[in-house]
Amino acid sequence: MNEEALIEGCIRQEASCQKQLFMLYSRKMMTVCLRYARNKADAEDILQDGFVRLYQNIHQYKNEGSFEGWIRRIFVNASLKKYQTKKWTMEQTGIEHVAEEKVEAGIVDAMSEQEIIVLISKLPEGYRVVFNMYVIEGFSHREISELLGINEATSRTQLLKARKQLQQKICELTMHHERPI
Numbered sequence: 001m002n003e004e005a006l007i008e009g010c011i012r013q014e015a016s017c018q019k020q021l022f023m024l025y026s027r028k029m030m031t032v033c034l035r036y037a038r039n040k041a042d043a044e045d046i047l048q049d050g051f052v053r054l055y056q057n058i059h060q061y062k063n064e065g066s067f068e069g070w071i072r073r074i075f076v077n078a079s080l081k082k083y084q085t086k087k088w089t090m091e092q093t094g095i096e097h098v099a100e101e102k103v104e105a106g107i108v109d110a111m112s113e114q115e116i117i118v119l120i121s122k123l124p125e126g127y128r129v130v131f132n133m134y135v136i137e138g139f140s141h142r143e144i145s146e147l148l149g150i151n152e153a154t155s156r157t158q159l160l161k162a163r164k165q166l167q168q169k170i171c172e173l174t175m176h177h178e179r180p181i
Helices: 003-011 015-036 040-060 067-083 107-111 111-120 125-136 141-148 151-174
Strands: none
Touching: 003 015, 003 040, 015 067, 015 111, 015 125, 040 067, 067 141, 107 111, 107 151, 111 125, 111 151, 125 141, 125 151, 141 151
């Protein structure tokens, strides 16, 4: 079944099409959810909520841009909604001094995707959300500020702190020859 027929079937609420859509995209969207969630159980909740939203709103897809990109946006928004309801707080102070440590490119290249996800998941929520939105999803600081209800300077600060903390964690791992998982 092609993508257009699958979408039409989901609009008609055909269970077989909904199941096929789930089978096609659940792994990729779980990866998105894991990047935002604090743990696997939260990610599974977000995944379920995201698919409910997807099925409810699939009629709004206008065949503009990639369907997968449109779906990804739904799951990012579901992730953000989960944490907005938790009222997570983001540190809004200035950037504290963090010693610049150089990370060799080969070290990051040698890490698996799962190891990097684990390191990102250990960031404080505010840092993690902004990092994912900016670095992974490609949102601008303006878009992040609008979606999260923060100012652009806070978004930039959160991103910088996230990068510094990740850099520090990677350096610590290499000094101890450890892997995050």
